[in-house]
Amino acid sequence: MEKEARKAPGLLGQAWLILLLAAFFGSSLAGVEIALKPRIERNKRNETFGQIPFLVPGGSSQKSVETRMGGIRVIRVLSDKGDHLGWVLPASGQGFADRIELLVGLDRKAERITGLYVLDQKETPGLGSHIQDKDGFLRGFEGQPADKSLRVVKGRPAPHSGGIRAITGATISSLSVCNIVNRAVRDFRKALAGSEGKD
């Protein structure tokens, strides 16, 4: 009888170790997930909200809240005292090599761009990767008007004239960033105008 019983569960009998391991590892991983999940969420949130003070002057990371404006995910930037200072608009699009993720800072009425930050990019290191330079390429976006679409300019553009100085050797990357910003800002302004009409 003994031989018979052992042969019957031949299929599963052999693999008892795998079943035990699979169940044990599955549950232990779930435990790890629960332990670390809050920290990972906080990191993700910090990555975006942490940039708010630099994108919209005076904005506070804790107070600002994420909302949806006409189907577009956007962060309403509030100051410490709680009054509404502007918006931080996530935008993304196709760059030279792969997708580029941006955060665009806008003022209250979305008429002027107050700052730009590159969340994620895989442009050519050493060339396209210069779109991340805070006091170089990104400085060019601050103060630009939001109603006109931005243009890439070879030489030194006049300030606040909608012209952005291209990075030498990475024209396509610079162009892509401008297009992403233009498209996102245009859609958001349309949504903002639509909702302003409503509330």
Add this chain to the structure above:
Amino acid sequence: MVDSGPTALERFINGILPENPTYRQLLGMCPTLAVTNGLKPALTMAGATAFVLICANFITSLIRNALKPHLRILVFTLTIATFVTIADRFLQAFMPAMSKVLGPYVPLIIVNCIIIARCEVCASKQPVGTALADALGCSLGFALGLASIASVREILGTGCLLGARVLPEAWPNWGIMVLPPGAFLTLGLLLGLVEWAGAARKKAGGNQG
């Protein structure tokens, strides 16, 4: 079956230089090429691999008697996948910047040939002590391999190492070194160098090398 069984110390020393996983056994090529465009990511990857290798070797040598030959690979991969997930979540939680830089290559530690090779060759046959020593030795060897390639690529590619400027300002950064082809070229040349050094030593001082 190795009858006498190598001692723990012997496995440890062997893992670092004589049987260096990257240069001698040519294992774990994927991460070696992918993350060595900077020394910091390379060391983080080496640390993560070390953690996974040590834990996996530990568990494997614990359950080595219950192992069935044909299910061997499945058990190894399951153990390794679990520890890699833990390492990945740990990186995301405590070192988010590094986790983004390493990106998809942290989960790729699962199929890193070094770990499976060590599990198969050493851990599934040796007692826990030797297995752990071997794991330590191999991870140090791997870290050595990664660090050597990463420093060459970072110095040539950006002129500075871990932020500190090494080469003079006038150094035209070799962009290629940070790009994928640079990885192949650097590793190819370094392998040649190691081979040449090994052969030279063998010719000069008999052949303990």
Add this chain to the structure above:
Amino acid sequence: MNHLVDLLLIAVGAAFINNFVLHYFVGICPFIGVSRRVDQAFGMGLAVTFVVTIASFLAWFFTWFVTRPGAPVTAWVWGLFAPGSRTVLDLSILNYLIYIFVIASSVQFVEMYLKRFFPALFKAFGVYLPLITTNCAILFACLEIMKHVSGVRDPAAAWGLDQALALAVFGGLGFALAITMMAGIREELDLCDIPEPLKGAGITLLTAGIMAMAFMGFTGVDRGLAAFLR
């Protein structure tokens, strides 16, 4: 029409631009080891394509129905325990475990299948078939699928089964292309005299470096193609 263009972009991207071996560095071990003869390399390339397609199908299936946030099966199970509750059960932690489990099992299945029905092909692969399990290219394809299915913010942009299979098949073919070209070059290399220390892996890596540079020429082709087709 737009969907087809999307498929084409994924296919061209996976085969040439983001070639598994030359751009993402996955699958290097067999790339150096197996590429000594063209027929053996091509056979290896096809075997990898075959296995990566099976693995990607199963990976997409499990990601879509189980580990995706708000996946139907998990929601159904969660409904059993706490009917009508709003919190979502997220099992994405199991992704790596499921992928490697699926890959190892499919390689084992393919090995038995080949041994039974194509013994000659099985003998030709010999030791390289079980080692496809440790081939990073297959797990990498599953990770790409995971990134595009559960990593995407709005569910509409998540990949369907057709996009996943497009990546798998053409990624595999890209791998086969790269490994066969390398085998062709390696056969030439055997005839010319290479400095002693560079023989074997050294010269292969240098050749692969130059090939990677050539493949970098493809960057931007998909952008141009997209602009042209859209």
Add this chain to the structure above:
Amino acid sequence: MLTPVTILTAAGTMLVLAVAMALVLGWANRAFHVETDPRVEAAEGALPGANCGGCGYVGCSEYAEAVVLGGAAVDLCPVGGPSTAGKLAEIMGVGLEEKVPERPVVHCNARLEDRLGRRPYEGEESCAAANMVAGVQGCAYGCLGFGDCVAACSFEAVRVAEGLAEIDYEKCVGCGACARACPRNVISMVPFRHSRVVVVKCSNKDFGPEVKKVCKVGCIGCKACERAMGDYFRVEENLARTAPEKFEPSLDFGPVLEKCPQEGIVFLGLPGAEGRDGVAPGRVEVEFRTTVDQAEWRG
């Protein structure tokens, strides 16, 4: 409430997946089961696994199958030598008759300076290519020195010194690759019943005066050796040949060595290794390195 359920569901998912895979693989294992003779695996285990082709089969698994099913001889494996042959015989339950290992011998003794009528040659650096060029070298039979044999040998046992191929008997395992690679068949496989054998290191079949025009050390077919030791030497087509299987270390080759005008006749094998003259089988131990070890890839 969420924690226990997540853990439970995670474990449950993995369990379901594991059961599903175990069933599929179990079924596949049964459905695709291929009847293989256990002795084939045992034979394959006994073979060194170098797939060098020395036994005449494509690889070790091929040879194992041939031994078990095809009834091939158990001692064809040159690399494994007598130890493997013994194991195979055990597996097959067959008697193992005495087998003398064969080693390659280079039938040419002319270094570069000994060869006359050498023309400058800028073609491809391989004997096969040079051999096609008429008159690349005065002697149409001798070694060309471009090292095809060196390339063929996977045990680094062949070297070309001053234009002449040389065998390192320490490393040589007798797989015959060099003999096959030489386009002029200068290298032939000779049974080594002892650590040495006496061989005529020349293969020029022309008349004496012709040989003198092209080589300083070639055999001119003067039959001096045949007259001195008729049973061991005989001259055919103006070239002295030996019978290696009749070689005994006790034989005295003194008279032949003095009479021979050329130093064409030379002892061959391990130089002066005393105490190595025991019975041939099993004494040429070589530190075994499989070609698999040298394959670049071990990942």
